[in-house]
Amino acid sequence: MGSRASTLLREEEIEEIKKETGFSHSQITRLYSRFTSLDKGENGTLREDQVNFRGFMRTLAHFRPVEDNEKNKNPPTTEPLNSRTNKLLFAFRLYDLDRDDKISRDELLQVLRMMVGVNISDEQLGSIADRTIQEADQNGDNCISFQEFMKVLEKVDVEQKMSIRFLH
Amino acid sequence: SVIKPIFSFFERAAALLIICTFLSFLYGSRGEVPPKPTPGITVVPPLKPNNEPQAYPDAEKSNLPVFTMDYPRIQIPFEITLWMLLASFAKIGFHVYHKITVWVPESCLLISIGLIVGAIMHSVHEEPPAVLTSNVFFLYMLPPIVFWYAVMGTLWNSIGIGISLFTICQIEAFGVQDINLQENLLFASIISAVDPVAVLGVFEDVSVNEQLYIVVFGECLFNDAVTVVLYNMFSFVADMPVVEPVDVFLGVARFFVVGLGGMGFGILFGFVAAFTTRFTSKVREIEPLFIFMFSYLAYLVSELFAISSIMAIVCCALTMKYYVEENVSQRSCTTIRHVVKMLGSISETLIFFFLGVVTITTEHEWNWAYILFTLLFAFVWRGLGILVLTQIINPFRTISFNLKDQFGMAYGGLRGAISFALAFTLPDTIGRKQLFVTATIVIILFTVFLQGISIRPLIEFINVRRTNRNVDTINVEIHCRLMEHTMAGIEDLCGQWSHFYWKDKFMKFNNRVLRRILIRDNRAESSIVALYKKLELQNAMEILDTVSGDISAAPSIVSLHEDKKESAKPKKKFFAEDLKNMHNILSKNMYKIRQRTVAYTSKYALPNDSQPREILIRRHSSIRRSLRPGSFQSQKYFSLPAGQGLESKFPPVRHSYADEHETMSEVAYPARHSRFGQPKRSASGAMMPLHRLDTLKEVPSVDVLNESEKGSTSRGVSRTNSSYSDSRVPAPNDRRNAPTEAEEEQGEQPSSPPPAWAAEPRDSTPQNPLLRRPKWNPKK
Numbered sequence: 001m002g003s004r005a006s007t008l009l010r011e012e013e014i015e016e017i018k019k020e021t022g023f024s025h026s027q028i029t030r031l032y033s034r035f036t037s038l039d040k041g042e043n044g045t046l047r048e049d050q051v052n053f054r055g056f057m058r059t060l061a062h063f064r065p066v067e068d069n070e071k072n073k074n075p076p077t078t079e080p081l082n083s084r085t086n087k088l089l090f091a092f093r094l095y096d097l098d099r100d101d102k103i104s105r106d107e108l109l110q111v112l113r114m115m116v117g118v119n120i121s122d123e124q125l126g127s128i129a130d131r132t133i134q135e136a137d138q139n140g141d142n143c144i145s146f147q148e149f150m151k152v153l154e155k156v157d158v159e160q161k162m163s164i165r166f167l168h
Numbered sequence: 169s170v171i172k173p174i175f176s177f178f179e180r181a182a183a184l185l186i187i188c189t190f191l192s193f194l195y196g197s198r199g200e201v202p203p204k205p206t207p208g209i210t211v212v213p214p215l216k217p218n219n220e221p222q223a224y225p226d227a228e229k230s231n232l233p234v235f236t237m238d239y240p241r242i243q244i245p246f247e248i249t250l251w252m253l254l255a256s257f258a259k260i261g262f263h264v265y266h267k268i269t270v271w272v273p274e275s276c277l278l279i280s281i282g283l284i285v286g287a288i289m290h291s292v293h294e295e296p297p298a299v300l301t302s303n304v305f306f307l308y309m310l311p312p313i314v315f316w317y318a319v320m321g322t323l324w325n326s327i328g329i330g331i332s333l334f335t336i337c338q339i340e341a342f343g344v345q346d347i348n349l350q351e352n353l354l355f356a357s358i359i360s361a362v363d364p365v366a367v368l369g370v371f372e373d374v375s376v377n378e379q380l381y382i383v384v385f386g387e388c389l390f391n392d393a394v395t396v397v398l399y400n401m402f403s404f405v406a407d408m409p410v411v412e413p414v415d416v417f418l419g420v421a422r423f424f425v426v427g428l429g430g431m432g433f434g435i436l437f438g439f440v441a442a443f444t445t446r447f448t449s450k451v452r453e454i455e456p457l458f459i460f461m462f463s464y465l466a467y468l469v470s471e472l473f474a475i476s477s478i479m480a481i482v483c484c485a486l487t488m489k490y491y492v493e494e495n496v497s498q499r500s501c502t503t504i505r506h507v508v509k510m511l512g513s514i515s516e517t518l519i520f521f522f523l524g525v526v527t528i529t530t531e532h533e534w535n536w537a538y539i540l541f542t543l544l545f546a547f548v549w550r551g552l553g554i555l556v557l558t559q560i561i562n563p564f565r566t567i568s569f570n571l572k573d574q575f576g577m578a579y580g581g582l583r584g585a586i587s588f589a590l591a592f593t594l595p596d597t598i599g600r601k602q603l604f605v606t607a608t609i610v611i612i613l614f615t616v617f618l619q620g621i622s623i624r625p626l627i628e629f630i631n632v633r634r635t636n637r638n639v640d641t642i643n644v645e646i647h648c649r650l651m652e653h654t655m656a657g658i659e660d661l662c663g664q665w666s667h668f669y670w671k672d673k674f675m676k677f678n679n680r681v682l683r684r685i686l687i688r689d690n691r692a693e694s695s696i697v698a699l700y701k702k703l704e705l706q707n708a709m710e711i712l713d714t715v716s717g718d719i720s721a722a723p724s725i726v727s728l729h730e731d732k733k734e735s736a737k738p739k740k741k742f743f744a745e746d747l748k749n750m751h752n753i754l755s756k757n758m759y760k761i762r763q764r765t766v767a768y769t770s771k772y773a774l775p776n777d778s779q780p781r782e783i784l785i786r787r788h789s790s791i792r793r794s795l796r797p798g799s800f801q802s803q804k805y806f807s808l809p810a811g812q813g814l815e816s817k818f819p820p821v822r823h824s825y826a827d828e829h830e831t832m833s834e835v836a837y838p839a840r841h842s843r844f845g846q847p848k849r850s851a852s853g854a855m856m857p858l859h860r861l862d863t864l865k866e867v868p869s870v871d872v873l874n875e876s877e878k879g880s881t882s883r884g885v886s887r888t889n890s891s892y893s894d895s896r897v898p899a900p901n902d903r904r905n906a907p908t909e910a911e912e913e914q915g916e917q918p919s920s921p922p923p924a925w926a927a928e929p930r931d932s933t934p935q936n937p938l939l940r941r942p943k944w945n946p947k948k
Binding site: 031034038059060063090091094095111112115116120124127128131132135136149152153155156158161162164 | 641642643644646647648649650651652653654655658659661662746747750753754757758
């Protein structure tokens with residue numbers, strides 16, 4: 001938490017981010033100093049995708065652990081960024097690159113191929129993808145919608161899998 | 169997790185010494201006449217060498233014996249071998265009846281066999297194997313294998329049990345008043361050591377979540393060290409008639425000296441071993457010898473100074489694993505691993521086997537009250553201990569242990585080998601030694617049999633959080649792996665915080681100083697090609713290792729590649745066998761996540777590889793680009809030749825070539841285990857022309873390309889491409905670019921040749937960049 005960090009990040013911004021993402025004050029300043037270290041070009045954005053700090057925080061907010069005591073306090077009006085649904089949405093978007101809210105077979109194949117080693121033939125991968133879609137698809141459109149995605153993962157402890165403990 | 173292989177390594181390494189102890193206790197270490205623990209099979213009576221029939225008994229010259237038998241000469245090794253074989257046969261036998269091993273842990277079975285053999289021996293009045301002596305135990309036998317649960321748990325258990333038992337002893341009715349506090353504490357320290365073998369087998373079978381597994385595993389390994397230290401302390405104290413406060417203080421101090429001293433010695437020997445292996449490149453065959461001898465030396469030397477030899481050997485192995493693995497050849501690594509596994513397996517087998525034998529054949533002293541209360545307290549204190557310790561540590565963990573986990577940990581506290589051995593080495597000055605021995609055996613049998621058999625249904629019943637390894641659906645498997653990859657990436661983004669300041673510092677020191685000294689040819693850690701080679705080797709070995717599991721077994725479905733994505737396909741039937749195949753394929757082939765905690769990220773930078781970052785970014789953008797309709801990617805798999813930087817200078821206009829090069833770089837550098845290391849495959853279901861890749865041949869041999877129809881276009885392309893290659897880039901680059909044009913051609917007649925597997929070994933010409941040391945300057 002160098003002084004450089006705090007001068008570049010104004011208090012009201014911190015407050016806004018805090019409200020939006022749920023991080024604490026010290027976490028935000030820490031992450032800001034991290035952001036600035038990553039931001040080699042010093043133009044306020046991380047390269048290529050032009051992510052600014054807000055975007056950075058918004059993304060990271062998805063990975064906050066879900067806290068139980070949040071339910072006890074006043075229930076937030078909008079769903080917090082790190083809710084289970086939003087975490088799943090994040091994962092969903094990793095597949096759905098063209099943002100049509102559906103995971104098509106091709107998108108699935110893309111990701112599958114990336115995750116998998118050389119030794120799998122196209123046919124095998126294709127049938128794995130087909131099976132995946134078959135398991136999830138309920139409305140018969142040969143794509144996986146977000147609802148179907150959520151249903152498929154209902155037994156999985158997503159809150160634990162997609163959480164990092166941010167130290168403060 | 170990385171802990172597990174390390175622990176298995178040294179646990180087995182340490183456990184090898186257990187076998188020696190049993191061998192030696194068979195035959196006594198003090199030169200006693202060894203009783204012959206003959207197995208229940210026929211025993212060859214010893215024949216005297218000069219026992220031939222002599223025609224003239226008082227003849228001075230005997231004839232040259234043509235055929236003799238000299239049993240005493242081979243007696244000792246012979247009987248050792250027979251014992252080992254017997255135990256190993258038993259082990260084979262269990263696995264023939266697979267159903268048994270599902271429900272009954274192997275240790276139970278071994279003990280049962282031991283009981284049977286012991287009964288046989290007892291009934292023929294053979295003598296049991298000689299009892300362990302302390303010397304023998306500590307010189308040859310080593311309990312396998314440090315930490316919050318281990319240290320504190322053992323302390324807690326020992327002291328708790330000891331004190332409660334002492335209280336019980338005060339009650340006159342039970343007749344054990346003569347046991348004083350020290351002896352109680354000593355006994356308690358013996359029985360608080362948990363044994364990993366049985367419980368971890370069950371955990372694996374039930375596939376509990378990894379956190380639980382790791383904690384129990386680690387606890388079992390390290391608490392043996394603690395136990396032995398405590399045991400030594402208490403036995404020393406037990407001898408003393410009067411205990412003064414200063415003795416207690418000294419005891420505590422000694423505890424630290426012993427523990428830390430052990431670690432220090434271990435690390436020292438580890439460094440020496442690492443340094444030695446730096447120079448063994450010409451004598452590869454004896455590399456394993458160094459490893460084993462140095463470990464054993466560490467053990468012996470720490471015994472010399474009466475400090476904790478277990479810690480020494482554990483730390484030695486840990487240190488060695490890290491540095492030595494880089495220095496020794498692949499073959500030596502394999503050898504070491506296999507030898508260690510084998511020895512560990514033998515020793516486990518033998519221990520439980522002998523437990524059974526000895527149970528029957530020793531004299532027991534039975535005292536209902538003491539023994540029952542021991543059982544009760546052991547149980548109670550362990551449960552309490554786990555509860556308390558977990559409460560203390562949970563706030564510091566991301567994933568807290570819930571009650572079910574804690575139950576699993578508490579219930580999984582089976583006693584075993586260590587307690588057994590320690591009980592036998594109690595000094596005879598303790599009056600109630602037999603009682604202690606009996607009580608220990610009772611506890612071991614109780615925990616192993618009852619808890620061991622019942623833990624499996626219990627865990628399933630209470631539904632301890634499982635790993636996701638055996639999930640039902642393919643979906644879950646894939647998505648979970650994706651999430652894990654994501655998390656790895658995000659963790660990289662966030663970096664480490666100042667809590668790891670010392671770790672950072674150590675790692676810097678490590679890189680700058682230690683690695684230079686201890687590792688031969690220390691290239692910078694981010695030498696991608698070396699890493700790539702290692703990863704692919706490991707990958708290949710893993711695949712080869714699993715004999716079952718046929719990765720080429722395609723599901724019994726006809727490949728349904730169609731031109732249109734949206735065409736209504738008839739629903740394919742997926743049989744159960746296909747599903748199983750799919751799970752197999754996925755679990756074997758999906759890249760594993762690299763270890764979660766990035767070991768040495770500084771606060772201000774990503775982990776020190778800029779190349780994988782490049783790869784990631786490029787891959788991401790090229791994926792997006794490739795999703796545009798009609799752009800196919802042919803399957804490529806090749807490595808970047810030496811000298812070529814990742815930053816391609818290709819203008820984005822020729823986007824196919826840019827993709828080409830990105831793919832090249834991506835493919836060549838799968839970075840860490842988990843990153844997306846595979847060439848992009850054709851996204852669409854349509855057929856795409858696949859080209860065999862003989863990337864390392866020279867340009868002129870373009871016609872090696874299988875697709876003759878593409879031949880002409882390739883040639884054209886390759887010529888154009890060559891203008892783009894870096895002058896330093898050797899010919900292979902051109903060939904690589906040849907197939908690119910395939911991307912641009914759409915609607916070609918699909919000519920599906922069988923996909924060329926890049927993993928196939930190429931001609932290992934010197935041009936193979938993999939074999940060459942790349943001299944390349946990573947550009948930031």
